[in-house]
Amino acid sequence: MVEPANLESTITLQCRLVGELRRYLPNGERGEGPVKLPVPATVDDLLVLLGVPERESLVVGVNGSKAPHSERLTDGDEVTIVAAMTGGVG
Amino acid sequence: MTERYGYWNKVLHVDLTAGTTSIEEPGDEFYRMYGGGRAMSAHYLLKYVPAGADALGPDNVFVFAPGVITGAAVPGAGRHSVGAKSPLSGGIAESEAGGFWGAELKRAGWDGIVVHGVSEKPVYLWINNDEVELRDASHLWGKITGDVEDQIREELGDARIRIAQCGPAGENLVRFACVMNDGKEAAGRGGMGAVLGSKKLKAVAVRGTTPVVVADKSVLTSTAKWVSSTLDENHSNFSHYGTGVAMEGKNLDGGTPSRNFKLGQFDEIRKIDAVAVGENHRIQMDACFACSVRCKKVVQIEMSEADAGVTKKGIPISFDPQGRYRVDPRYGGPEYESLASLGGNLNVDDLVAICKANEMCNYLGLDSISTGSTIAWAMEAYEKGLITSEDTDGQPLRFEHGDDVVAWLTKIAYREGYGDVLAEGSQRVAEKIGMGSEDFLTTVKGVEMGMHDPRHMPNMRQTYLLAPTGGDHGSPTNDRNGLRNAVGICSFLAYDDEQTLEILKAVTGWDVTPEEMVTIAHRGHTLARLFNTRHGFTRADDVLPKRFQDDLPMHEGLSLEFQNEMVQEYYAFQGWDSEGVPTSEGLAALGIAEDFVSLTT
Numbered sequence: 001m002v003e004p005a006n007l008e009s010t011i012t013l014q015c016r017l018v019g020e021l022r023r024y025l026p027n028g029e030r031g032e033g034p035v036k037l038p039v040p041a042t043v044d045d046l047l048v049l050l051g052v053p054e055r056e057s058l059v060v061g062v063n064g065s066k067a068p069h070s071e072r073l074t075d076g077d078e079v080t081i082v083a084a085m086t087g088g089v090g
Numbered sequence: 091m092t093e094r095y096g097y098w099n100k101v102l103h104v105d106l107t108a109g110t111t112s113i114e115e116p117g118d119e120f121y122r123m124y125g126g127g128r129a130m131s132a133h134y135l136l137k138y139v140p141a142g143a144d145a146l147g148p149d150n151v152f153v154f155a156p157g158v159i160t161g162a163a164v165p166g167a168g169r170h171s172v173g174a175k176s177p178l179s180g181g182i183a184e185s186e187a188g189g190f191w192g193a194e195l196k197r198a199g200w201d202g203i204v205v206h207g208v209s210e211k212p213v214y215l216w217i218n219n220d221e222v223e224l225r226d227a228s229h230l231w232g233k234i235t236g237d238v239e240d241q242i243r244e245e246l247g248d249a250r251i252r253i254a255q256c257g258p259a260g261e262n263l264v265r266f267a268c269v270m271n272d273g274k275e276a277a278g279r280g281g282m283g284a285v286l287g288s289k290k291l292k293a294v295a296v297r298g299t300t301p302v303v304v305a306d307k308s309v310l311t312s313t314a315k316w317v318s319s320t321l322d323e324n325h326s327n328f329s330h331y332g333t334g335v336a337m338e339g340k341n342l343d344g345g346t347p348s349r350n351f352k353l354g355q356f357d358e359i360r361k362i363d364a365v366a367v368g369e370n371h372r373i374q375m376d377a378c379f380a381c382s383v384r385c386k387k388v389v390q391i392e393m394s395e396a397d398a399g400v401t402k403k404g405i406p407i408s409f410d411p412q413g414r415y416r417v418d419p420r421y422g423g424p425e426y427e428s429l430a431s432l433g434g435n436l437n438v439d440d441l442v443a444i445c446k447a448n449e450m451c452n453y454l455g456l457d458s459i460s461t462g463s464t465i466a467w468a469m470e471a472y473e474k475g476l477i478t479s480e481d482t483d484g485q486p487l488r489f490e491h492g493d494d495v496v497a498w499l500t501k502i503a504y505r506e507g508y509g510d511v512l513a514e515g516s517q518r519v520a521e522k523i524g525m526g527s528e529d530f531l532t533t534v535k536g537v538e539m540g541m542h543d544p545r546h547m548p549n550m551r552q553t554y555l556l557a558p559t560g561g562d563h564g565s566p567t568n569d570r571n572g573l574r575n576a577v578g579i580c581s582f583l584a585y586d587d588e589q590t591l592e593i594l595k596a597v598t599g600w601d602v603t604p605e606e607m608v609t610i611a612h613r614g615h616t617l618a619r620l621f622n623t624r625h626g627f628t629r630a631d632d633v634l635p636k637r638f639q640d641d642l643p644m645h646e647g648l649s650l651e652f653q654n655e656m657v658q659e660y661y662a663f664q665g666w667d668s669e670g671v672p673t674s675e676g677l678a679a680l681g682i683a684e685d686f687v688s689l690t691t
Contacts, residue, residue, distance in 0.1 A: 019335040019365055020326040030369075059339030066342040066644075082339030083327055 010036045011075035013046065018082040021058075024050045037073065044069040046079065057084050095305040096158040096597040097121045097201045102222060104215060106289055107148060107207030111222050114204075122600060123681060125576035125610050126157030126202065128184045131173025132617035134204050135182060136686060141624050145177035145281075146263055146288035152205040154195065154254070154294065157578020161196030161302040161379070162597045164310040165317040166580035168193050168379030172254075176280040177288075178265045178460070178515050179536040179560045181622040181631075183280025186564060186575060188386075189272035191296065193379040194252040198298030205291060214255075214293040216246065219300065227292040232258060234453040235270045236420050242295050255293035256283035257455020259503040263287055264513040266460030266538070267503075270452060274386070274422025275378075278457040279562045280537060281515075305599030309592055317583070318382040324584040328385040332375065333426035334364030337434070344644025345546025347435040349489060350466040351532050354543070354642035358439035362429055371408045371445055373401050373419060378580070385582060387423030389445050392416055415446040415496070424448035424458075427563075430541035431462025436469060436489055443492025447499060454503040460515060463538035465498055467516040467531060476525050482508045531635045535560030535627070545638060545645040555632050555653055556660050558618035567660070572611030613680050615664055616672045620689050629670045632657045 015035045017024055022031025037046055043062065047055045047069070060067050061080040073079070099121070101114040124130045131153040143149035156170040170192025176183030195203070198219050205215075212227040230238050235257045243251050252272060259267035260283030267283030268276045286292070304310060317325070327335045340346050341359040348356040360366060367387055376386040390407050392398045393416045398409040410416075424432070424445060432451075433444040451458040465487070471477040472487035479486065485501070485508070488494050501509025511519055517536045520527040532539050534554050540563025544550040549568075556567050564581075571581050577594055579585075585593065587604065594602055622631075632653075639647045661668065665676035677683040 018338055020322075020330050059336075059342050061338075061342040064342075066344070080338065080342065082336055082342065084336055084339050084343075 009039050011039055011041060011073060011077075012036050013073060014076070014078045015046070015050075016078070016080045017050075017052075018080065021052060021081055021083055024052045041073045042069065043067055043071050043073065043079070046073065047081070052081065058082065059084050093599070094118070095303055095599045096162060098196075098199050100200055101202045101204060102200050102217070104203060104205045104224070105207050106205060106209040106213065106224075106291060109209070109224055111224070121158055121201070121598075123610070124613060125573075126155050126160065126578050127171040127186070127576040127614065128155070128173065128572075128618060129576045129610065129614035130155040130202060131171060131184055132182060132614060132621055133685075135173060135175065136617060136621055136624070136689065138204070138206065139175050139621075142626075143175060145175040145180065146284060148208040150175045150285055150288070152282070152285050152289065152291070154203040154205075156192040156196055156202065157576055159593060159597050160578030161193035162304050162310060163301070163307075163380050164313050164593055164597075165381040165383060166583035166585070167578060168381060169574075169578045169580050170195065171575060171578075172269055172277045172282050174280075174282055174285040175625065176282075176537070176559070177263070177284045178281040181535055181560070181625055181627050182558050182618045183282055183285075184559055184618065185269070185277035185279040185282055185562075187269070187271055187275045187277040188378040188580060189252075189275035190379045191252040191254045191271035191275070192578065194296045194298045196298065196302050197300055198296050199300060203294065205289060208288065209290040212290045212292050214242065214295060215291065217294065217296045217298075219298055227290075230292050231261060234258060235455060236273060236418070236453055238293055239273055242293060246295065248297055251295050251297045253293050253295045255455070256286035256291075257453060257503070259455040259513075260284050260287035261292075262503065262505050262513070264456065264502060264505070265515045265518070266457045266464070267455050268451075268457040270455055273420050274452055276452065276457065278459060279564065280559055281457070283455045302597075304597045306596040309596035313589065313593060314380070314382065321383065325383045325385070325582075328582060329375070329383050331364040331368050332385045332387045332423075334367070334424070334429045337363035337426070337429065340546070343546060344642055345543050347430050347541045347543055349437050350435060350470045350530060351539075351543060351637055352470075352530075354546070354644055356434045356437060359434060361439045362433040362441050362444055364426070364429070366441055367423060367429070367445070370441060371417070372423060373405045373407060374403070376422065381580070383582065387425075388419050389417055389423035389449075390419040391442055391445055410442045412442070414493070415442055417442075417445045417449045418453075421449040421452040427541050428458040428462070431459045431466075432495055435462060435466050435541065436495060438490060438492040438495060440492030443496055447492070447495050450496065450499045454499060456499065456503055459540055460538040461499065461502065462495075463532055464502075464512050464516040464519075465495060467520065467527075468512060470530050471523070471527050476523060476527050477508075529636050532637060533561055533635055534633075535631050537561040539635075540564065543638075543642070543645070544634065545642050545648060551648065551653075551656055552660055554634060555657055558615070558622050567615065569608045569611045572614050573607050576610050576614050609680060612664065613682060616666070616676060616680060617682070617686070619664070619666065619670065620672050620686060623671050624689055629657070632670060
């Protein structure tokens with residue numbers, strides 16, 4: 001599990017990183033796994049903790065809906081992170 | 091003799107009516123002006139195809155156009171383009187493909203092929219370096235693409251021959267038939283396979299053994315090292331999954347083509363994206379000429395577990411749990427466009443059926459985008475009762491049913507039953523049956539749109555509105571991709587403009603400036619526009635289909651006022667008049683007034 005240094009007042013998220021992004025969740029099987037974050041926490045805080053580069057080009061879903069990087073996360077949220085690459089147009 | 095790098099100053103002309111060939115030496119200025127690709131195609135099409143020519147008649151001309159970079163030893167240099175008047179749109183068609191064929195043509199000593207006339211009987215063109223021969227193809231007529239490759243290589247005795255060809259769909263003049271090369275690469279858009287079929291030119295087989303001479307090899311070597319050593323930073327998803335890995339992101343963003351572009355999301359998207367292909371059915375990734383990115387999926391599916399086993403490299407081979415389909419790896423695997431057009435937009439979550447449909451498009455020579463979108467339109471018409479099971483001889487056309495999709499592909503390619511109607515493309519069928527079915531077309535200039543919804547993707551709005559090739563996502567209206575198309579370099583490579591300039595200089599030895607690169611792109615845009623103007627297109631054709639005025643749940647529809655503003659801005663940017671017609675002053679600024687100014691009036 002990816003954890004911050006200070007475990008006081010944390011939430012646990014169920015994260016899924018799609019495609020090659022899964023390497024930023026090294027212990028998560030098939031890019032899926034729990035991540036602890038100190039509160040208050042936003043989507044962007046999560047991306048910083050995971051160390052995912054080019055955060056502005058990612059699409060993030062929280063509980064199945066697209067979420068802005070400023071969105072506040074709560075315990076148990078399911079977070080999906082996808083790189084915004086499209087086929088055919090480069 | 092002038093030293094030449096990147097091109098040979100040799101274009102092959104083939105007169106199928108007379109059964110003769112000739113060589114043109116266009117001169118150094120020609121290459122510096124056009125580069126290749128669409129710009130070169132448009133030059134020849136404007137020169138040889140008269141106004142009003144039947145796209146499937148003897149007056150159409152077919153151009154194979156690599157670029158000056160094609161075939162040089164640098165990643166991304168495996169691209170070539172084909173061009174002709176489109177039997178689908180009636181305007182210019184131009185479509186790009188990867189693989190090895192274009193590089194092989196350059197290695198054979200040719201910068202392009204211009205095919206004129208119509209042959210009386212089926213033939214294929216055999217180019218063995220500088221030896222050129224038209225050979226009988228009666229025995230190949232009717233065969234699927236893989237069998238044609240096998241037979242040509244066997245009869246010519248060389249397994250390294252590269253082949254571009256039309257499949258049975260092209261022979262049967264399906265208006266959205268494609269040109270396949272290297273078994274799994276498609277110049278998909280605009281019905282170019284039908285043009286080859288109409289000319290009875292089954293295939294062009296090429297063997298070339300002379301490397302393309304470049305001005306500065308060291309730059310290309312260091313560029314190639316940069317690509318291969320930075321794969322994780324720049325091409326990681328392409329390299330590991332290929333196109334279609336971001337489908338879930340597009341879905342979260344409400345931009346998935348779903349139910350004939352009606353919904354914007356498809357709940358089962360995770361079952362059909364490139365990750366699902368990779369985890370379930372892919373046996374390897376494959377490459378185009380000189381490219382270390384290796385973004386091409388190869389899929390293999392067997393009919394049963396007993397047939398499956400493992401590949402020679404020990405990779406497990408999947409099987410169809412329903413025992414319906416085998417998918418042959420020689421036809422590659424589905425790119426994003428095929429996953430979306432044969433899957434998501436039809437609300438099909440049956441990945442085995444999607445892979446089968448993709449394989450069939452490749453062996454029948456069907457453009458997977460226009461095929462899928464014509465079926466999507468027909469499914470909506472069927473759902474609304476505008477097409478009935480009586481029309482279709484009982485073969486259903488249902489969203490969510492992958493088996494229906496597979497069943498229709500053969501009917502379309504061989505024009506069987508109602509497949510003969512659908513083979514005309516969705517716009518012609520809608521015009522025929524009426525009853526409001528035009529309202530849910532997804533065509534621009536008669537060409538079905540690629541799988542990128544312009545309501546979701548701002549950069550696609552200009553492309554679809556103004557691409558001279560119609561609803562073609564890959565048809566570059568911007569400078570970056572317009573330039574890459576002309577010189578023959580893949581738009582997937584993460585080169586910035588400076589690197590592209592370096593590559594162009596290193597290959598050609600030209601002291602080319604960024605401004606000159608942009609001008610090459612503009613020439614391509616303007617000549618293609620000029621071709622369309624000559625063939626009856628007007629400003630009224632620069633409009634999106636009605637469906638795209640409707641809102642998606644997460645994105646606003648695109649009003650006619652909005653579209654008109656965008657069109658006017660682009661005309662001004664390209665130096666065309668307010669009706670979108672290139673001007674004599676504009677042609678003069680591009681240095682092409684002498685050849686084409688008479689067409690502006």
